[in-house]
Amino acid sequence: MSRIKITPLRRHLAAIVTIMLASAFATAMILGGNVMRAYTENFLHGTTHDADIVFSLPQGEHGQIPPGVLSESWPAKLFYVNLGEKHHDTNLLLTATPQGRSLPQVVDGTLPRKSGEIALTTDAAAQANVKVGETIDVGSTIPLRVSGIVRPFTGSSTGPTAVTTPGTFDEVGASTNIPDTYYALSKLPPQEAVKKLSQIPGVSYAKTIAEHAKSQKEMFSGFFAAIGTIGLIFTGIAVVTGIVVVGNTFAVTVAQQIRSLAMLRLVGASRARVRRVILRDSLLVGLLGAVLGAVIANLIGYGLITAFQQNLRIEYSSVVDPVSLALPFLLGLGMSLLGGLIPARAATRVTPLEALRPREATSGFGGGRLRAAFTLLLLISGVSLIAAGYYLTSRDNALESSLLLPVGAATLGGALVFIGAFLGTIFLIRPIAALLGAVLPRTGTLSLRLAVKNLARYPRRSAATVSAVLIASVIMVTLAVGASTATASLEGQVETKRPFDVIARGENVSGLDKSFASLADTRASAVFPAGDIELSKDVQTMTLFGASPAQVRETTNLENVAAAIADNTVVLGADRAKSFKVQDGQVRELPGKSGPVKLTFKVVGDSNYSFTTAQTLESLKLTRPEQVLIVSLKPLEQRELKNREIQAKVDKWGAENSSGVRTIELPFTEKATYQETINNVLRVAIVLLGAAIAVAIVGVANTLSLSVVERTGENALLRALGTSRAQLRAVLAWEGILLSVLGAGLGCLLGSALGFAGVSVLLAPLVPIVPAFPYLQMAGLIGCAVVAGLTASVIPGWRASRVQPATALANEDA
Numbered sequence: 001m002s003r004i005k006i007t008p009l010r011r012h013l014a015a016i017v018t019i020m021l022a023s024a025f026a027t028a029m030i031l032g033g034n035v036m037r038a039y040t041e042n043f044l045h046g047t048t049h050d051a052d053i054v055f056s057l058p059q060g061e062h063g064q065i066p067p068g069v070l071s072e073s074w075p076a077k078l079f080y081v082n083l084g085e086k087h088h089d090t091n092l093l094l095t096a097t098p099q100g101r102s103l104p105q106v107v108d109g110t111l112p113r114k115s116g117e118i119a120l121t122t123d124a125a126a127q128a129n130v131k132v133g134e135t136i137d138v139g140s141t142i143p144l145r146v147s148g149i150v151r152p153f154t155g156s157s158t159g160p161t162a163v164t165t166p167g168t169f170d171e172v173g174a175s176t177n178i179p180d181t182y183y184a185l186s187k188l189p190p191q192e193a194v195k196k197l198s199q200i201p202g203v204s205y206a207k208t209i210a211e212h213a214k215s216q217k218e219m220f221s222g223f224f225a226a227i228g229t230i231g232l233i234f235t236g237i238a239v240v241t242g243i244v245v246v247g248n249t250f251a252v253t254v255a256q257q258i259r260s261l262a263m264l265r266l267v268g269a270s271r272a273r274v275r276r277v278i279l280r281d282s283l284l285v286g287l288l289g290a291v292l293g294a295v296i297a298n299l300i301g302y303g304l305i306t307a308f309q310q311n312l313r314i315e316y317s318s319v320v321d322p323v324s325l326a327l328p329f330l331l332g333l334g335m336s337l338l339g340g341l342i343p344a345r346a347a348t349r350v351t352p353l354e355a356l357r358p359r360e361a362t363s364g365f366g367g368g369r370l371r372a373a374f375t376l377l378l379l380i381s382g383v384s385l386i387a388a389g390y391y392l393t394s395r396d397n398a399l400e401s402s403l404l405l406p407v408g409a410a411t412l413g414g415a416l417v418f419i420g421a422f423l424g425t426i427f428l429i430r431p432i433a434a435l436l437g438a439v440l441p442r443t444g445t446l447s448l449r450l451a452v453k454n455l456a457r458y459p460r461r462s463a464a465t466v467s468a469v470l471i472a473s474v475i476m477v478t479l480a481v482g483a484s485t486a487t488a489s490l491e492g493q494v495e496t497k498r499p500f501d502v503i504a505r506g507e508n509v510s511g512l513d514k515s516f517a518s519l520a521d522t523r524a525s526a527v528f529p530a531g532d533i534e535l536s537k538d539v540q541t542m543t544l545f546g547a548s549p550a551q552v553r554e555t556t557n558l559e560n561v562a563a564a565i566a567d568n569t570v571v572l573g574a575d576r577a578k579s580f581k582v583q584d585g586q587v588r589e590l591p592g593k594s595g596p597v598k599l600t601f602k603v604v605g606d607s608n609y610s611f612t613t614a615q616t617l618e619s620l621k622l623t624r625p626e627q628v629l630i631v632s633l634k635p636l637e638q639r640e641l642k643n644r645e646i647q648a649k650v651d652k653w654g655a656e657n658s659s660g661v662r663t664i665e666l667p668f669t670e671k672a673t674y675q676e677t678i679n680n681v682l683r684v685a686i687v688l689l690g691a692a693i694a695v696a697i698v699g700v701a702n703t704l705s706l707s708v709v710e711r712t713g714e715n716a717l718l719r720a721l722g723t724s725r726a727q728l729r730a731v732l733a734w735e736g737i738l739l740s741v742l743g744a745g746l747g748c749l750l751g752s753a754l755g756f757a758g759v760s761v762l763l764a765p766l767v768p769i770v771p772a773f774p775y776l777q778m779a780g781l782i783g784c785a786v787v788a789g790l791t792a793s794v795i796p797g798w799r800a801s802r803v804q805p806a807t808a809l810a811n812e813d814a
Contacts, residue, residue, distance in 0.1 A: 012250075012281070012285045015250075015285050015289070015336070015339070016285055016288055016289040016292070017289070018289070018468065018471075019285065019286055019288075019289025019290060019293065019331075019332045019335050019336065020289040020290075020292040020293040020296070021293065021472075022239050022289075022293065022331060022332075022335065023289060023290045023292075023293025023294055023297070023327075023328035023329075023331050023332050024292075024293035024294070024296045024297040024328070025293075025297075026239075026293075026327055026328060026331055027293065027294055027297035027298065027301075027324055027327060027328050028297045028300070028301065030321075030323055030324040030327060031297065031298075031301045031319055031320070031324055032301075034318075034319035034320075034321065034324070035301075035305065035314060035319050038314050038318055038319055039314060040216075051183035051184060051185060051209055052184060052185050052186040052190045052193070052208065052209060053183070053184050053186055053190050053193055053194055053197070053206065053207065053208050053209060054181065054182070054183050054184070054205070054206075054207055054208075054209060054212045055181070055182055055184065055194075055197050055203055055205060055206040055207075056181045056182070056203060056205040056206075057182065057200070057203050064200050064201070065197070065200065066196060068187055068188070069186065069187060069188060069193050069196050069197065070184045070185065070186060070187065070193065071184075071185045071186065071187050072184065072185045073166075073182045073183065073184035073185075074096045074166045074169075074182060074183055074184075075095075075096045075166055075169050075181070075182055075183075081094050081138035081162070081648075081651070083128050083130075083136055083137070083138065087128035087129060087130060087136065090124065090127045090128040090160060091160070092120070092124050092128075092138070092160050092161060092162040093160065093161045093162070094138065094161075094162050094163075094164065094169065095161060095162075095163055095164075095169070096163065096164060096165065096166045096168075096169035105150060105151040106119075106148050106149075106150050106151075107122055107148075107149045107150060107151055108132050108148060108149040109132035109133075109146070109147050109148030109149060110147050110148045111147065111148055111150065111163070112147050112148070112163065112164050112165050112168070113147070113165070114165065115165060115167050115168050116143065116144055116145055116168060117144070117145055117146075117147040117164065117165065117168070118136070118138075118144040118145070118146060118147065118162050118163070118164040118168070119146070119147055119148040119149065119150050119162065119163050119164070120146060120148075120149055120150070120160075120161075120162050121149075121150055121151065121152045121160060121161045121162070122149055122150070122151060122152065123152065123160050124160035124161060124162060125146075125149045127160055128160075130146055131146070131149075132146055132147065132148060132149060133145070133146065134146050137652075138162075144164070144168070150163070181205065183209075190208040190209070190210075191208060194206045194207060194208055194211075239331060239334075239335055243335050243338045243339045247338075247339040247340070247342055247343060250278060250281070250282055250339065250340050250343035250344070271348035271349075272348075274344075274348050275344045275345070275348050278340055278343055278344035279337065279340050279341075279344050281340070282336040282337065282339060282340025282343075282344070283333060283336050283337060283340070284336075285336050286332040286333045286334075286335055286336025286337065287329070287332060287333060287336070289332050289335075289336070290328045290329045290331065290332025290333065291328075291329075291332075293328050293332065294325070294328035294329065297328070298320070301316070301319070302316050305319070371423065371426070372424075372427060374423070375420050375423045375424040375427070376420075377420075378416045378417070378419055378420030378423070379416075379417060379420040379421070379424070381413070381416050382412075382413040382414065382415070382416030382417030382418075382419075382420060383413065383417060384413065385409045385410060385412055385413025385416065386409075386410045386413035386414060386417070386757050386761070387413075388406070388409050388410075388413075389406040389407060389408075389409040389410025389411075389413065389761045390406075390410065390757070390760055390761050390764060391406075392405065392406035392409070393406045393407070393761050393762070393764040393765050394764040394765070395765075406761060407761060407762065410757065410758065410761040414754050414757065414758060417750075417753075417754065418474060418750065418754065421470075421746070421750050422467055422470065422471070425463045425466050425467050425470065425746065426459055426460055426463035428463075428742075428746075429455055429456065429459040429462045429463050429466070430456050430459055432455075432742065433452050433453070433455045433456035434456070436452045436738075437449070437452050437453070437456070445730070446727065447727050447730035447731045447733075447734055448730075448734045450731045450734075451731050451732075451734035451735040451738060452734075452738070454731070454735055455735065455738060455739070462739060465700055465739045465743070466739055466742050466743040466746065467743070468700075468743070469700070469739070469740055469742075469743025469744055469747065469785065469788075470743045470746055470747045470750070471747075472747075473743060473744045473746070473747020473748065473751060473781060473785075474747045474750050474751040474754065475751070476747070476751065476777075476781065477747055477748050477750075477751025477752055477755065477777075477778060477781070478751040478754045478755040478758070479755070480751075480755070480774045480777050480778075481751060481752045481754075481755030481756055481759075481772075481773055481774065482755035482756075482758050482759050484772035484773065484774050485755065485756055485759045485760075485769065485770065485771055485772045485773075486759045486762075486763060487772070488770040488771075488772035489759065489763055489767045489768065489769050489770045490763075490767060492767070492768065492770050493606075493766070493767040493768070494667060494670050495557065496558075496573075496605060496606050496607065497573065497575075497606055497607060497608045498607075498608055498667035498670070499555075499556035499557060499558050499607060499609075499667075500555060500556060500630045500631070500632065500665075500667060501631055501632050501633040501666075501667060501668040502516075502629075502630070502631035502633070502650060502664065502665070502666055502667075502668065503628060503629070503630060503631075503664070503665040503667070504516075504628070504629040504631075504654065504661050504663075504664050504665075505530065505626055505627070505628050505629075505661070505662050505663050505664075505665075506626060506627060506660045506661040506662040506663075507626055507627070507660060507662070508627060508660045509527055509627045509628070509629040509657075509660050509661060510527055510627060512527075512629055512657055512660060512661070513525040513526070513527055513629055513631070515653070515657070516629065516631055516653060521633050521634050521639045521640060521641055521646060522631055522632070522633060522634070523632045523633055523634045524554040524555050524631075524632045525555065525629065525630060525631045525632065526547065526551040526554060526555050526629075526630045527627060527628070527629050527630075528545060528546050528547045528548070528551055528614060528627070528628055528630075529546040529614055529617050529618070529625065529626075529627055529628070530543060530544060530545050530546060530617070530625075530626050530627065530628040531543070531544060531546075531617060531620070531622030531623070531624060531625040531626060532544075532622060532623045532624045533590060533591075533620055533621070533622055533623065534591075534623060535580055535581075535582070535588070535590070536581075541623060542580055542610055543609075543610065544570065544610050544611070544612050544617055544620070544622075545609055545610065545611050545612070545617075545628060546612060546613060546614035546615075546616070546617030546618070547565065547611055547613075547614075547630075548565070548613065548614065549562040549563065549565045550562075551630070552565065552611065554632070555630045555631070555632040556632070558605060558607060560604050560605055561604050561605055561607060561611060564602050564604045565611050565612065565613060566613065567612075567613050567615055567616050568597070568598060568599055568600060568612075568616055569599065569600050569601075569602055569612060569613075569616070570599050570600070570601050570602065570610055570611070570612050571602050571604050571610070571611045571612070572601065572602075572603060572604075572607065572609070572610040572611070573603070573604070573605050573606040573607040573608060573609075574603055574605070574606050575606055575608075576606075576607070576608055576609075576610065577601065577603045582601045582603075583601070583603070584601065584602060584603035585600065585601070585602070586600070586601045587599070587600050587601075588601065590620060590621075591620070591621040592619050592620050592621055593618075593619060593620070593621055594619070597616075597619055597620055599612070599616070626662070629661075633646070633668055643668065643669060643672040646668075647666060647669060650664060650666060651664075700736045700739050700740055700788065700789055700792035700793070701736075701791075701792035701793075701795065701796060708732070708796045708799050708800045715728060715800050715803050716803050716804070719803060719804075725801035725802075726801075728797065728800045728801045728803075729793070729797035729798070729800065729801050730797075731797075731800075732793040732796050732797035732800055733789070733790055733793040733797060735789075735793065736788075736789035736790060736791075736792045736793035737785075737786055737789035737790060737793075738789070739789060740785040740786065740788045740789035740792070741782060741785045741786060741789065743785065744781050744782050744784075744785035745782065745785075747781070748778045748781065748782070752773055752778075756769075756771055
């Protein structure tokens with residue numbers, strides 16, 4: 001009796017694959033979180049150079065630091081430099097190393113000791129093919145001699161790095177707009193040194209390294225929490241899917257094997273024994289799926305960490321913990337056990353007399369009014385929670401309070417909506433089949449019409465297959481829509497708040513627009529005066545741009561701002577007005593060269609800049625008059641150079657014109673960052689698309705295989721009445737296509753709604769939401785669903801077509 005097998009293991013392939021994917025996804029999320037935390041900690045450790053304190057002080061004001069406080073200080077700035085095509089376009093993270101301290105271990109040569117020297121880490125030197133004694137160009141006005149090759153900083157994950165002296169670092173970075181922050185060694189106890197530094201005018205930040213590291217980790221903790229929440233949601237969805245698929249699979253098994261179960265009961269098997277047979281098979285399915293999921297996730301994780309070892313510098317053993325090892329097995333066994341409970345209970349209720357009657361094989365956890373009411377409750381509750389989350393985050397003071405409650409509410413709401421839609425698919429099968437049945441009599445083939453009727457005849461089994469395809473489709477589309485909407489919203493905000501592509505500021509930038517145009521990517525440029533003016537003592541100074549309406553129109557899309565620029569008027573955005581405590585229409589007297597000047601403040605749009613006319617600016621008493629060069633680049637698709645190449649050229653251009661250029665801002669790089677982010681998310685979506693196809697193929701093939709077994713007698717009768725083998729294969733093919741496309745289509749609709757809602761809740765306090773839907777990716781998903789349906793029908797269709805009428809009719813119960 002202990003060796004009884006209800007059905008072959010291959011019949012449970014869909015359940016095994018689903019559990020495998022859920023376990024692999026959960027393991028990958030844990031490993032990914034561990035990698036991000038390790039990388040952050042290593043990055044912070046590798047860039048502080050074992051300093052005691054960190055502080056911010058404007059350049060040139062170090063004379064204010066009392067003697068006896070610090071023994072040495074060096075820039076804490078970090079920025080990337082590009083070595084150009086000669087050195088394989090290698091990007092180096094440039095940092096400064098304190099003098100007299102042999103921090104990285106020297107492999108060849110020496111650490112930089114004087115101006116114009118630089119040392120590269122071994123991976124940077126290998127990538128750039130650079131040796132000691134060679135001269136490299138990083139965009140500075142002086143050539144840099146490679147003084148040495150050093151090992152990567154211990155525990156650092158900064159990637160290919162170059163170190164130089166503080167003086168050289170400041171000269172190379174002179175054209176960049178980076179805060180003047182410094183690391184330092186203290187002669188005093190760190191806390192006492194921080195206290196003395198905090199009392200110096202101009203010091204805006206002073207902390208011990210331990211405090212600084214803690215604040216940096218807290219800054220990243222919100223990001224980690226958000227990623228963890230998203231991973232938890234998708235893992236939960238995958239777990240629910242696994243439970244349902246396991247339950248559906250074993251429900252079909254029980255329905256198919258009712259007569260076998262009845263015979264077991266007849267020969268003396270107890271209900272407990274029958275229950276153990278079902279649960280044993282379900283636990284075996286769960287264990288097998290969990291092992292496969294854990295192995296796949298760990299192999300992929302190991303491969304990725306090994307492939308990116310030069311950048312990550314994280315040992316795989318450091319990110320594997322007991323949780324990542326135990327979780328997939330617990331999930332797999334839990335899913336299989338919960339999924340097998342209801343079918344096992346149904347199996348124990350079989351009586352010999354009842355089982356000998358013909359039954360339709362069914363699947364699922366039941367339907368009817370109870371399921372309909374529960375589904376409706378889940379959908380209403382989920383939508384209400386999402387709406388509540390959006391309301392809480394869209395309030396004016398949302399950023400002043402914790403977002404944990406509204407984001408948590410919306411997250412729970414999204415999960416409830418998904419589960420409700422998941423369980424409610426059974427109620428869509430018959431209406432969709434009826435709609436298709438009403439359309440097809442005139443246009444559809446016989447095989448297609450039979451396929452549609454089969455969907456309606458077995459709604460629970462059809463719903464189970466649709467649900468299996470739905471899960472991966474929803475995850476993929478949610479990510480794609482969320483990334484597209486977030487990018488469109490953030491890019492729109494950047495266009496509004498920072499409408500210029502490049503901003504160069506200095507004492508004299510006149511004529512530099514012509515030299516900048518040599519980049520061959522300039523659409524328009526303008527030079528106009530600017531300066532800082534003090535509105536009041538309780539707010540920071542405001543920078544005013546003395547631009548004409550024509551200059552604003554040529555270099556931006558701020559037509560409303562250009563139209564509002566006039567003499568004795570300051571035009572600024574809403575957030576900027578709020579930070580400077582001014583209101584629309586307010587008139588203030590500000591100090592002028594010949595006496596007070598009355599200015600009217602006009603709030604237009606949401607730009608981060610303040611505009612007035614050059615004539616008005618000339619009449620004001622400015623604390624730091626300067627000139628501004630504004631550049632608008634051509635659209636990305638029209639540029640001859642890529643963003644990174646442009647940035648490298650701009651840095652070099654700034655260094656060459658350092659006598660006139662004080663700072664350079666590159667807002668266009670923010671847009672490039674957003675675009676790169678969406679590209680990365682879409683790459684993940686493509687991987688998930690592969691998972692969706694795998695689930696679709698296995699799930700549909702499993703359903704069609706069961707269909708062939710259940711309808712053996714029916715198929716035999718069709719063959720006896722003259723139906724050809726090709727027509728039988730076509731029936732199974734159409735069933736596979738319809739099930740796959742229905743699941744993918746519902747996944748696109750639900751994923752679009754959840755993706756848009758999620759981004760709306762997360763970004764509502766920050767930016768106006770601009771909906772964006774990747775229609776090409778969704779169309780590709782539907783196309784892949786068609787291919788998956790056809791592929792899944794090949795083996796079941798072949799088996800159905802090989803049925804011999806006489807044999808099949810004689811063995812209908814086989």
